Amino acid sequence: MKLTQVKGNTWVIEANQLIPLYKLDEHRCVLLDTGLLEEREALENTLLEAGLTPVRVLCSHAHVDHCANNGYFQEKYGAQIALTFPEAGMCSSPLTLKCYFLTLSPGTVERESACMVHEPDFFIPPNDAPFTLGGVEFQIIQTPGHSAGHICAITPDNVCYTADALLSEELLNAKLPYNLSHQMAIASREKLRDLGCDAYIMAHRGICSGAEIGGLIDANQALIQRRAGEILALVDQPMTACQIDEKTCVLYQLLTHKPRRSLRFERNVRFFIEYLVDTGRLSETCKNGTTYYVRTEFL
Secondary structure (H helix, E strand, C coil), X not given: CEEEEEECCEEEEECCCEEEEEECCCCEEEECCCCCHHHHHHHHXXXXXXXXXXXXXXXXXXXXXXXCCHHHHHHHHCCEEEEEHHHHHHCCCHHHHHHHHCCCCHHHHHHHHHHHCCCCCEEECCCCEEEEECCEEEEEEECCCCCCCCEEEECCCCEEEEECCCCCHHHCCCCCCXXXXXXXXXXXXXXXXXXXXXEXXXXXXXXXXXXXXXXXXXXXXXXXXXXXXXXXXXXXXCECHHHHHHHHHHHCCCCCCCHHHHHHHHHHHHHHHHHHHHCCCEEEEEECCEEEEEEHHHC
């Protein structure tokens, strides 16, 4: 993995996603997330080759590509982990992790994602405020939406790690962007507009300047509205969530034969359905104990 300097003591490891770190000195660092389980060895070797030991982890949120190695670094290096209360709660057991995976069975979650279960050493307070970790001060920005307790963090170099609050330019064609609450994610992105940071790191995968952040936020907001409108247009009669999901997968040519992938698509489509309900564009009706969705304009 490549280790690249962003500004000052703020660097990124170029894994499947960008994993930022802040150098405390020549030998110790704070990791901002720990990546995927299958990237553990490469991530650890990259740190060792750079002569760095992770002594703290400031975790943006408890998704499998951001926290799978938290417990490992905690146990092996004594790294102390900081999480928000909602994300820490989700990592407390395989059953609470199901709240994230949603469509996977409890047994599947336990078999495939037990690495995410761990207990943090520090809890990040639920407000926008400075947070000291490893003797240095990070500015925490609460950005729920992608997950319940998602945060962005500004390093002492005035570099903001947006984690998954913001998609990079190369992902602005995403077919089914994931947010637990699209409404909250939209509001959280707006909080990033006036931070005045020198650089912004998106986990998947991009770095932009302060001059570029406004346009990138606009493009992210437009993507959600475009996808919501496209899914809404498919509901030409009362339809179940499963029927909307199937038509959406056909529309975007998400024609997988792998149940894990199709279950993920189903989850992501459901979050768009919920957004359309909450914004008044879809209404819920019931027939034979089954929920149907109808475009409100048809009522």
